[in-house]
Each structure stands twice: as structure tokens, then as C-alpha cells.
Amino acid sequence: MERGWLEALVQKVFCETEGNIVMVEKGDGTAGKLRMFDEPLIGIGSADDPMFLDYKKPEAVGPWHRSPKEWLPGARTVVSLFFPISEEARKSNRAESETPSLEWLYCRIEGNEFLRTFIARLRDCLIEEGYPACAPALDERFRAFMNQKPEMDFDVLAGGAATGGSGSDAAAGGLESGAGGSDLTVYGSMWSERHVAYLCGLGTFGLSKGIITRKGMAGRFASLVTALELPADERPYKGLYDYCIRCGRCIERCPVRAISEEGKEHKPCHDWLIHVKKEYAPRLGCGKCQTAVPCECRIP
Numbered sequence: 001m002e003r004g005w006l007e008a009l010v011q012k013v014f015c016e017t018e019g020n021i022v023m024v025e026k027g028d029g030t031a032g033k034l035r036m037f038d039e040p041l042i043g044i045g046s047a048d049d050p051m052f053l054d055y056k057k058p059e060a061v062g063p064w065h066r067s068p069k070e071w072l073p074g075a076r077t078v079v080s081l082f083f084p085i086s087e088e089a090r091k092s093n094r095a096e097s098e099t100p101s102l103e104w105l106y107c108r109i110e111g112n113e114f115l116r117t118f119i120a121r122l123r124d125c126l127i128e129e130g131y132p133a134c135a136p137a138l139d140e141r142f143r144a145f146m147n148q149k150p151e152m153d154f155d156v157l158a159g160g161a162a163t164g165g166s167g168s169d170a171a172a173g174g175l176e177s178g179a180g181g182s183d184l185t186v187y188g189s190m191w192s193e194r195h196v197a198y199l200c201g202l203g204t205f206g207l208s209k210g211i212i213t214r215k216g217m218a219g220r221f222a223s224l225v226t227a228l229e230l231p232a233d234e235r236p237y238k239g240l241y242d243y244c245i246r247c248g249r250c251i252e253r254c255p256v257r258a259i260s261e262e263g264k265e266h267k268p269c270h271d272w273l274i275h276v277k278k279e280y281a282p283r284l285g286c287g288k289c290q291t292a293v294p295c296e297c298r299i300p
């Protein structure tokens, strides 16, 4: 099978999946239509890429990060997709220095729902064509950790092989991060979309920790693993941060100073998102570090 076949399938599913256009209800009682995402960029990686083993190291993601064959025995290919946030939604979030725009919040919540529907359909289309597939983010084994202790059935700090583990729910939080020993708590997940995107050649990390793609950083990722065999894309970079020019604009943009020249702290960012949710529930989001910055919609 060729890459062109997958590209055509992605485009078809993207156009046919409902939910990318939403009505944004403004506080003044008016409502306006918003197209949340542009067509996705596609990156293809090999399920056997040795970098997946590196991701199990504590300094990368951690031993709870599952490799493609742990999601789907027989996996050959990993497909990572970057959905750029539309100009309209990006523009709306550029203006304010602190409050996230309503359009941005819709892209985070309704947008996430759209992407879950999209990736489920893409997975099902591949299965119908005879290629087993799994979208880790939708898998019942998937867990994200928000300042939580990963509950694994092996010793995390001993670096044991990641073979399962019950994990914990992403909604909780509140513990101190960075602790050693058995109190280790992390921000992370069993399948990091950004690390998968990096491996699939879609882009590199930035100082603010988002991935900068050739359509910039303002956007969201989705991915799947499949038994369909396709040639992997070449990674057009060598270093983790190659696309970041270290201009420091994201440092200035962050309302809670979570970013510095040394990198980014997840806790103040997470606390800010919880604060935003108090006002805008059921929505949350921020993304100031991804808008009005040189890496917003291109490689700077």
C-alpha cells in the first residue's frame, strides 16, 4: 500500500466527520460559526523505531509509555496527525494577554471531541480495509497523569519493562511533582502524542514544550498504530529543539510565568488551566504560549 492511499483516506475522513464547525455562544447572547481545524499534516513512523524504547526512560517519558506493539500486537506503522487551529481561532487568542478566547476554549473541548470522532473513524476504516488498528488515546488501557503517581504493576524507578499497569485517572491531581522514590508523581501519559509526532517527523519541541510543526505549534495531535505497512517518513531534524529559535516570546506570553529560559514547569500551567475552568466550565484552555509567537503557524 502507498502513502497516497492513506493521505486520501485521511482527507476523506476529515471532510466527512461532523463537528469541526461549531456555534460559539458569546456572553452577549449572540453566536457565531467557527471552523476549528485546518486539514491535518501527516507523519508516518515505524512501529519498530528504537526511539520508542528511549521513551520508556525516566528522562524521556517513563516506563509507563507503551510501544506500538504493546497497543497492537502486529503493529507495523504509526500515523501521527497534526490539526492546525484555524486562523480565526488563533487570531482571537492573540489579542488578550491573559484570558483565553472563547474560540480557543471551543478548540480545546469541542475540538478534542471532534478529533476523537475523527481518529475513531479513521481506525475503523483501516480495520474495514483489513488492517488492524488501534488509537491509543481511545483505548481503555490509556491513562494520562496530571501530577499523579503512575500506578503500575512494576517498579517504575527500577525501570522495569512496561507491560500493562492499571494507571490512574487524569482528572485528579494536587500532589507535589518531581518527588523521588515511591512518591514520584508526573505529568505525562502512556502515549505521548508529542513524542510520537517527533518520531514521525512532524516537528520538534519548542522552549514552551509544544511541538513546532511546519504549520506551527497552535494545533492538536491525534494518532494511531496499524498493521498496515508503509515506509516511514524521514525526520528532517536531528535535535529535540531544532525548530525553536529561543526568542523567549512564549516566556512573555505566559500569564503565570510557567516558562523560563530553562524550560517549562507543568504545575503552574496546570493550576492556571484549573483556574480558567472555574470560570468557563465545562471548557478550559489557555494556549497564550502558542499564539502571537513566531512559531504560532510556521517554523520560525
Ligand code: B12
Residues within 6 Å of the ligand: 051, 054, 055, 059, 060, 061, 062, 108, 137, 144, 145, 146, 187, 188, 189, 190, 191, 192, 193, 194, 195, 198, 205, 208, 209, 210, 211, 212, 217, 218, 219, 220, 221, 222, 240, 264, 266, 267, 269, 270, 273, 284, 285, 286, 287, 289, 290
Ligand atoms: C499531561 C498533559 C498536559 C499537562 C502537562 C504538559 C506536558 N508537557 O506534559 C498540562 C496540564 C500542563 C498541559 C497543558 C497544555 N496542553 Co497538554 N497534554 C498533556 C497530555 C495529556 C500528556 C502529555 C505527556 O504525555 N507528557 C509527557 C512528558 C514527559 O512530556 P515533557 O516533559 O514535555 O517531555 C520532555 C522530555 O521527554 C524531554 N526529553 C528528555 N529526553 C528525551 C529523549 C527523547 C528521545 C525525546 C523525544 C524527549 C526527551 O523532552 C521533552 C520536551 O522538553 C497530552 C496528550 C497526549 N496523550 O500526549 C496533551 C498535549 C501535550 N497538550 C496539548 C496542549 C495544546 C496543551 C495546552 C496548550 C492547553 C490548551 N489546549 O490550551 C497547554 C500547553 C502547555 C505547554 N506549554 O506545553 C497538546 C500539544 C500540542 C502541541 N502543539 O504540542 C497535546 C499533545 C494534546 C493533543 N492531543 O494535541 N498538558
Ligand code: SF4
Residues within 6 Å of the ligand: 206, 207, 208, 209, 243, 244, 245, 246, 247, 248, 249, 250, 251, 293, 294, 295, 300
Ligand atoms: S516562542 Fe520562541 S522560544 Fe518560545 S517555543 Fe516559539 S520559537 Fe521557541
Ligand code: SF4
Residues within 6 Å of the ligand: 208, 253, 254, 255, 256, 257, 258, 259, 264, 268, 269, 270, 272, 273, 286, 287, 288, 289, 290
Ligand atoms: S505554559 Fe500553560 S499557562 Fe503558560 S501560556 Fe502556555 S498554556 Fe498558558
